[in-house]
Amino acid sequence: MIRKKKNKGQLIVLSGPSGVGKSTVIAELMSERDNLFFSVSFTTRQPRVGEADGVNYNFVSRDTFEGMIERGELLEYAEYVGNYYGTSLKVIQDKLDAGIDVLLDIEVQGAAKVRSKCPEAVLIFIIPPSFEELSRRLHRRATDQEDVIQGRLQKAREEYRHIPQYDYMVVNDKVSDAAAEIVSIMTAEDCRTRNRLHLVDDVSTDR
Secondary structure (H helix, E strand, O other): OOOOOOOOOOEEEEEOOOOOOHHHHHHHHHHHOOOEEEOOOEEOOOOOOOOOEOOOEEEOOHHHHHHHHHOOOEEEEEEEOOEEEEEEHHHHHHHHHOOOEEEEEOOHHHHHHHHHHOOOOEEEEEEOOOHHHHHHHHHHHOOOOHHHHHHHHHHHHHHHOOHHHOOEEEEOOOHHHHHHHHHHHHHHHHOOHHHHHHHOOOOOOOO
16 A cells, blocks of 8 residues: 655654653664654753763753743743753754654653644653652662752652643553553554545545
């Protein structure tokens, strides 16, 4: 069967508490799903060990980021644990208009802003198997001091209150299973009538 190219890409937003493993799940998704673009966010936080500029994040100064805000260059932005995070508006628009699906990794404030500007965006919240497991993962990562870890856990509790605003919730117990669930969600969304009307737009109608 020959399929027509999608007229419009799907915007998928992934959120979840720090330490839940979003980056690992995203890497799995990108290896499994064609026609998917991961939008690298801009941030003012310092790179962690092993992170690369332009790959994990676009690391910029606070002045640079605030200039982007003033020029209206961001689809969304938010301040999280003392640092700015934001998404380039032009990059997203260009990819969606080309029929390419776009994946965003953003926190709950940013996700709410995306939903207000893009009502058809698909919002997915990733949680750990338990809150105790989240604490273990943050400690095992060994990149933060104890007071920072406790701050992240408190932030996670606050983020959990926003879960009802999301379309789907995925449990990241095993990375491959979490990625498979997200692929299933994306496939189901692609099958929505509004996303496939272009497949029948050449069928003649009675006149």
